[in-house]
Amino acid sequence: MKYEFLWTLHNHMDQAGAAETCKFGDQTTSDVTVRLRNRDGRPEWFHCHSSILMKKSKFFANWISKHPTYPSPESNNCIEVHCPGSELDHYVKLLKLSYLSEESVSDSWDSVKSSLGVLRASIALQCETITKSCIQYLEAVPWDEKEEEEILKVVPTLGPEAMPILARVQPVDTNATKTVFISAIRLATTLENSFPPFTDELKTSAQEQVEYMLLEDEETSLIAVDEEVKYEARSGLGKMFTNFEKGLSLLPSEFDRSPEAAEQRVLQSLSDLEWICSILPKMEMMKDFVSGWACISDHVLAVVQDEKYSSGLWAIKAKLIEVTGKALDAIGYGNVVLPAPSRVQFLKTWLPYIRKLKPLLDSKSADDEAFPYKMDSDLCQNIEGAITSLVLALPSNDQADILMEWMQRTEQLKYPDLSEAFEVWCYRTKSAKRRLVVGFKGIDNPTISF
Known part of the structure; x- marks a missing residue:
């Protein structure tokens, strides 16, 4: 009208x-x-x-x-x-x-x-x-x-x-966006906790905004690989590793005074590391995390597998698998390129822990329906796939060592299931022998052309 x-x-x-x-x-x-x-x-x-x-x-x-x-x-x-x-x-x-x-x-x-x-x-x-x-x-x-x-x-x-x-x-200019993004990363990786829960809320909000800017904003995705931005993220990652190791070092003494508080402190550090794993791939920095995680792995496992915590620290033990799964995924699917010896060492460090803890968590969950730390099916499948891919990318002799150890422990054949890797290894071994035989025959009967 x-x-x-x-x-x-x-x-x-x-x-x-x-x-x-x-x-x-x-x-x-x-x-x-x-x-x-x-x-x-x-x-x-x-x-x-x-x-x-x-x-x-x-x-x-x-x-x-x-x-x-x-x-x-x-x-x-x-x-x-x-x-x-x-x-x-x-x-x-x-x-x-x-x-x-x-x-x-x-x-x-x-x-x-x-x-x-x-x-x-x-x-x-x-x-x-x-x-x-x-x-x-x-x-x-x-x-x-x-x-x-x-x-x-x-x-x-x-x-x-x-x-x-x-x-x-209106869209802001690149420098303004970069400044905001750097500030958000700095706040998201802060370890200051002077005024909880206010500081925690700010930190959580900053982490959510960093994720949004990286995943939803195409312009920020370009800024994410800027050297100044990567420097800030690398600095934050370093602080997170330091804080995590500090918590592990203090765990024995703090655990005696207040088990829940001691566990919560380490768990928060692990959660921070898990979060930063979600943004590092977008910044082409996952190798920084994997290298750092590999360096502290022996220390981490030595602490959490101490007999003192045999019946506790379940939240930390389960979270370690989740965080390690991020590294296994990056290595196994080639997103982080490491020399073969480093890949072998990383797998041999964490595979026994995963084999041991998975049935323990399943047993605890079966005995107590309220037990919250059972590995869900998606996590199990992702880790199993990453390990299989990682094994198959190793030199054949290293594959044989890992598969032999896997088959000797019959009680641990259930998880992770490496039967696919074993089948591929067998096929490759037979193919390699055939190629070798053909090569020898070629040497004995050289083809002469004029």
């Missing part, structure tokens, strides 16, 4: 004198009648004053200056302005605002939705003062999600003068 503005001029009084006393809708002093009519012909009349309209609207000022001021059915004294039916209230409000001072106009804005509608009308009728005031309001006030969607939809259609409204949603 559309409406038409029909403006009919009446020469009732001197315009300069009217400007001092005129009020919107005052028929006794009006020299302009505004008629809105729909396509069905139902009119709504508004009595206005040409002096006001000419002062506040270039659109009407131009029209009035070009047309006679005496109404006549035969004359062309009308302006038709088309607008959607849903915009009627906004155009009426615009007429009312024309009668207010600039300060009063600024105080009249009461909602984003209404102001956006008036802005459309104001730009269409070239009401510069009202347009400026409306833009200032919309640029300054908060928007909810629906309002922001509507603004992003409407404002670009209103021309360049409305674009300041979108300042808050």
Whole structure:
């Protein structure tokens, strides 16, 4: 539905004198009648004053200056302005605002939705003062999600003068993005805990924002490989490793005083390391984690497998498998390239631990349904796949050593299941022997060509 503005001029009084006393809708002093009519012909009349309209609207000022001021059915004294039916209230409000001072106009804005509608009308009728005031309001006030969607939809259609409204949603330059990202990483990797839980909440929020920026923002993905950004992440990773090792070193003494607090401290450090593993691949830095984890693996296992903790530290022991799984995945699928001896050493360090702990966790879970640390099926499958891939990428003699040890421990054949790796190894061994035989025959019967 559309409406038409029909403006009919009446020469009732001197315009300069009217400007001092005129009020919107005052028929006794009006020299302009505004008629809105729909396509069905139902009119709504508004009595206005040409002096006001000419002062506040270039659109009407131009029209009035070009047309006679005496109404006549035969004359062309009308302006038709088309607008959607849903915009009627906004155009009426615009007429009312024309009668207010600039300060009063600024105080009249009461909602984003209404102001956006008036802005459309104001730009269409070239009401510069009202347009400026409306833009200032919309640029300054908060928007909810629906309002922001509507603004992003409407404002670009209103021309360049409305674009300041979108300042808050414009892309920032690369340096600003990098600065924000570095600050977020610094906060996400902080070890300061002076004001818990406030500090913890800030840290968690920063970690979530770093993840979002890396996973959802294409521009940030490019910044993530910047050397300054990688330096900050590497520094944070180093602090996390140091904090984790410190917690392990203090564990024996702290465990005697407060087992739960001691375990929670180490567990938090592990959780931080697990989190940073989720962002390092996007920054092409997973090798930093794998190398650091490999360096401390012997110390970690020596502590947690101490007889003192044989019936405890289940949360830490289970979390160690999850974190180690990240490293196994990176190594096994070639995302982190290490020399074969390093890969063999890493696997031989952690494979016995995983073999031993998995059935223990399953047994605890079977005995106590409330036991929360059972390895879920996805984690088991991912680790098993990574180990299989890792084994198959080793030199054949190293494969044979690992598979031989695996088969000798019949009670541990259940997990991880390396039967696929064994089958591939057997096939490769037979193929290698055939190639060797063919090679010897070729030497005994050389082909001579002239």
